[in-house]
Amino acid sequence: MGADLEEEMDERLAQLAAGGDRGAFEALVTRHRRAVYRLCWSASGNAADADDAAQETFVRVYRSLPSYDPGRPFGPWLRKIAWNCGLSARRDGTAGVSRVAEGDAPEAVDPAPGPEEAAAGSEERRRVADAMADLPAELRMVMVLRAVEGLSYAEIALAAGIPAGTVMSRLSRARSRLLAALEGGS
Amino acid sequence: MDCRETRMLLTAFHDGELSDADRVRVEEHLRDCRTCAALRADLARADQAAGVPDPGPAYWDRFNARVMDRVEREADGPKVAVLRPKGGWMRQQLRYLVPAAAAAALVVVVVRYGGMNPGAPAPTGPPAASEPAAPEPAVPRNAKAEPEPGAMKKAERPAVARIAPPPGFADERFAAATREERDRLADRSLSAGKADASRESAAAPAAPSVPSPPPMTLRGAPAGSPPVTAADGMPSGMQTERKKMAGAAARMAEQQVAAKAKSDSGTVGVEDPSASPCELARTLADQERFRKAEAAQRACLAQDRSAPAQEKGLVFLAELLDRQERFAEADAVIADVDRRFPKSRPLDLYRQRRPEVRKHLE
Numbered sequence: 001m002g003a004d005l006e007e008e009m010d011e012r013l014a015q016l017a018a019g020g021d022r023g024a025f026e027a028l029v030t031r032h033r034r035a036v037y038r039l040c041w042s043a044s045g046n047a048a049d050a051d052d053a054a055q056e057t058f059v060r061v062y063r064s065l066p067s068y069d070p071g072r073p074f075g076p077w078l079r080k081i082a083w084n085c086g087l088s089a090r091r092d093g094t095a096g097v098s099r100v101a102e103g104d105a106p107e108a109v110d111p112a113p114g115p116e117e118a119a120a121g122s123e124e125r126r127r128v129a130d131a132m133a134d135l136p137a138e139l140r141m142v143m144v145l146r147a148v149e150g151l152s153y154a155e156i157a158l159a160a161g162i163p164a165g166t167v168m169s170r171l172s173r174a175r176s177r178l179l180a181a182l183e184g185g186s
Numbered sequence: 187m188d189c190r191e192t193r194m195l196l197t198a199f200h201d202g203e204l205s206d207a208d209r210v211r212v213e214e215h216l217r218d219c220r221t222c223a224a225l226r227a228d229l230a231r232a233d234q235a236a237g238v239p240d241p242g243p244a245y246w247d248r249f250n251a252r253v254m255d256r257v258e259r260e261a262d263g264p265k266v267a268v269l270r271p272k273g274g275w276m277r278q279q280l281r282y283l284v285p286a287a288a289a290a291a292l293v294v295v296v297v298r299y300g301g302m303n304p305g306a307p308a309p310t311g312p313p314a315a316s317e318p319a320a321p322e323p324a325v326p327r328n329a330k331a332e333p334e335p336g337a338m339k340k341a342e343r344p345a346v347a348r349i350a351p352p353p354g355f356a357d358e359r360f361a362a363a364t365r366e367e368r369d370r371l372a373d374r375s376l377s378a379g380k381a382d383a384s385r386e387s388a389a390a391p392a393a394p395s396v397p398s399p400p401p402m403t404l405r406g407a408p409a410g411s412p413p414v415t416a417a418d419g420m421p422s423g424m425q426t427e428r429k430k431m432a433g434a435a436a437r438m439a440e441q442q443v444a445a446k447a448k449s450d451s452g453t454v455g456v457e458d459p460s461a462s463p464c465e466l467a468r469t470l471a472d473q474e475r476f477r478k479a480e481a482a483q484r485a486c487l488a489q490d491r492s493a494p495a496q497e498k499g500l501v502f503l504a505e506l507l508d509r510q511e512r513f514a515e516a517d518a519v520i521a522d523v524d525r526r527f528p529k530s531r532p533l534d535l536y537r538q539r540r541p542e543v544r545k546h547l548e
């Protein structure tokens with residue numbers, strides 16, 4: 001994978017990858033993996049399932065490349081696959097139970113902080129992360145796509161398959177719930 | 187525009203979805219109405235809370251290789267079992283992948299030659315393969331297996347590590363330019379040949395920093411010393427030498443990182459497949475080695491002069507200074523960010539966290 005590939009448009013990379021260019025495929029993986037992971041996390045609500053789903057997403061993308069139409073934008077196509085993988089990862093097993101699982105954040109890297117250590121700040125962070133994980137998946141999705149990925153209503157509507165007006169109402173509900181969680185602990 | 191109308195439009199306004207005319211009217215109202223302005227601030231707070239925890243650099247180091255392995259297996263034959271046990275991989279990897287390459291080198295040395303030393307720590311897991319070389323060999327901080335005689339009680343341990351967001355988490359909170367740009371910045375060091383390199387080095391983690399043992403003969407061993415074989419061990423004097431060499435190799439690697447960062451400074455966009463000071467800074471900060479992290483972060487800032495990288499990078503530098511209790515310097519960096527990037531969101535976020543960061547230093 002060379003610097004030239006990094007500058008290519010997604011659609012062109014997808015075309016090259018469909019033709020068997022592994023470097024082009026890996027360039028797509030590198031470019032989109034974080035967004036895919038976040039979307040999978042928002043679908044599944046926990047890190048372990050997000051990991052499975054993110055991996056699965058790219059395998060499915062690879063499999064589906066022959067049927068991908070380079071005339072259509074790559075991003076929404078990829079997001080749709082990622083979202084579906086995230087939802088099915090959640091359905092597969094224990095998903096949703098572990099919520100902010102041990103694999104999620106600092107605690108995972110430096111395991112087992114006792115509750116007595118949890119300072120006010122990390123408590124708030126955890127409360128918020130819990131609130132995020134507690135959101136219904138469809139609210140979490142619009143929230144992540146808007147607040148984290150910075151997509152427009154139209155792009156979110158496309159990714160979620162819902163009208164733009166619904167995007168706005170879901171965003172309002174999601175924000176209200178997150179705010180309630182923030183207020184709840186203070 | 188009155189409050190009622192403003193509130194109807196507020197979500198769309200906040201999300202940048204209003205027409206110019208409406209946007210101007212809402213802005214005017216927000217300037218005059220503190221209640222509505224507070225509602226707007228709430229929306230921003232909710233957005234800040236919406237971060238997704240990032241699994242950290244060690245996770246991303248392995249991500250591509252895992253995908254490509256599966257893809258290649260698929261290409262080789264019909265769809266064989268591609269599903270792996272759920273959940274286990276990442277939790278395990280997160281525990282073990284954090285130590286950097288030099289630490290891994292030390293582990294290898296200890297594992298290979300430590301058999302003669304009953305006090306040597308047992309191997310704790312697969313060594314990290316592709317972190318940039320860490321400055322000095324260190325026992326992985328996650329190696330919790332060893333007992334800590336007289337160790338501080340949990341509650342007494344410095345809380346900074348828990349409070350400090352992991353590298354990726356901090357990234358989540360920094361909203362520069364577009365999400366994709368930030369991801370790209372985060373991936374700078376991992377692009378190009380890095381992923382391949384990481385796969386190769388995964389196979390031989392110690393190769394770059396631990397030279398293979400020099401030829402030695404038993405004649406050279408002190409009289410009465412137990413027989414050793416080239417494969418199993420070496421006299422204890424040699425062990426010490428070996429550790430020194432590993433340390434020296436790690437220091438050399440660090441110098442190379444620094445030299446490379448220096449030579450690359452000013453050449454925006456040059457990829458450095460061997461090491462990224464930016465990533466090194468995050469890794470070191472995660473290990474609470476804030477002074478070294480600061481040095482790496484300064485190299486990072488010199489390397490990438492793009493506005494989003496500077497904005498985010500300077501805020502991180504301020505945090506590193508704060509964590510060294512160099513508050514005045516941190517203040518100066520913050521003032522600089524304020525001047526160069528008015529209304530910086532990364533800075534806003536850090537300002538919110540800053541009292542917490544400082545509180546935990548006391």
